[in-house]
Amino acid sequence: MQIDVRKVANLARIRLTDDEASALGPQLNHILAYVDSLQQLDTKDVMPTAHPHDAAMPLRADIATNANRREALQAPAPATDSGLYVVPKVIE
């Protein structure tokens, strides 16, 4: 199994320079070859573990508890205008 680094980087929304891509390719394939040892184990009929404890997902009452903190929450944003996040134009 060989990773197509460019394809995966595109999925992950990370632009890679040519140098980065040529360094990461062999490293990722090396890591992947190591984790392939998992395939040696027979896991037929073994339930996957997503959470370490057999706990049910808790529910809470459907009551709004958050005050409007738009200004505080948008303060770390690189660019906002009138309470909106500013991004490059997406519609012609």
Added chain:
Amino acid sequence: MPFTPLHAWKERLDTGALTAVDVAKLYLERIARFNDRLNAFVHLDAEHVLAQAEASDIHRTKHGPRPLEGLPIAVKDIFCTQDGPTQCCSHILKDFHAPYDAHVITLLKKAGAVLVGKTNMDEFAMGSSNETSVFGPARNPWNEDCIPGGSSGGSASAVAAALAPAALGTDTGGSIRQPASLTGIVGLKPTYGRVSRRGIIAFASSLDQAGPMTACVRDAAMVAAAISGHDPMDATSVADAPDVDWLGACEATDMRGLRIGRPKEYFVDGMHPAVREAIDAALARCGELGATIVDISLPHTEYAVAAYYVIAPSEASANLARYDGVRFGHRNQAPDDLFDLYTRSRDEGFGAEVKRRILTGTFALSSGYYDAYYKKAQQVRTLIRQDFLNAFETVDVIATPTSPVPAFRLGEKTDDPLTMYLSDIFTIAVNLAGLPGLSQPCGFADDLPVGLQWIAPAWREDVLLSAAAAFEAASDWHARKPEAFQ
């Protein structure tokens, strides 16, 4: 005086021998004197520290002391704090100021603690040596050419050199226990779900857990008691978790009746011989204290690192999708379009190790590979959990080395990511199984500290603390301090 443990500071403050301001000044002076050498703190606002200490002294006078009244505690740069920056030691969060406190930060404030700065760490907690930090590596007080371990390396370095009497770390695959081991301090990773993860910058959500790093076992119990408990705003915080008597557990002075499992898979070729000798000697001491040492097997141990390096990067790739250059964090200044904004901001913002993990995880979750990687790793996780459940049918607690080797030299493992990943070979299975683990000092190898790891069944931190307290009472390893920082 600077190496005074947290519980002894508490006694002195409670008797009125000293004020919180006195204690804060002492540590601020030490940070000013030593931090250039250790790079343990990446942010410190001395005025703010003194203001908290003054407020604590006033609170004590007016209302009496709270459990951690006036005690300085440093926190890893992964905890969101409204005061000062929270940067996760990443360029992508440069100058980020969190709009709210992490739940554990709120709890420390309510307990009266004085929060001291932000400590160095591997970028996004991804590393075992603190070398991936955008602020440069923290260093090991026992040998400044060596790494302090990671990812909570700054917290470990700060406590080991007494730049703070206690610190918070987080542990996803060993990031509290391994640096504690490598710097000769105590590190406790609680049971998954014991401590709220809200406001702790997420790495791998099914593995991350916060915990204390301290000079002794009792101090770890004091801090753990303050930060534990159900948080309704964290869905993975367990509501009906059995509570433990944190401080009562630390009263143990012997191990009569305790059955300690010694898993053969944790005593492997490639271990440093002096680490093996230290662990063997520690277990012999436990035998003298009344414990029975039982040889056990955790047969799927060899697959833990592989399962972890599928699960943790997969969850990280999802968690780190939020850094898009739009809502917070670094943003590329001249993107061609929205897609370009995402990809350039993320390329510029993330370091090499973070990119490696995001890409590994993205691949493992991508169409056509999910079953072969992520689902397979989760099934292996079940087998690893089952190993521990089987072992705890016959033993009360498990003892292992925390790390197969003592602290290595800066730069020694940075060229080969996989070699670095194998540093966590003895700590990772504990996270996969969601169990509590504790590392405590138990000897030296090449003049560097060696850690003994205790692993208990879920929710039995009291068993860990009792075993560790009894060992500590019968040894003086925890009392050894690095000479250069006396």
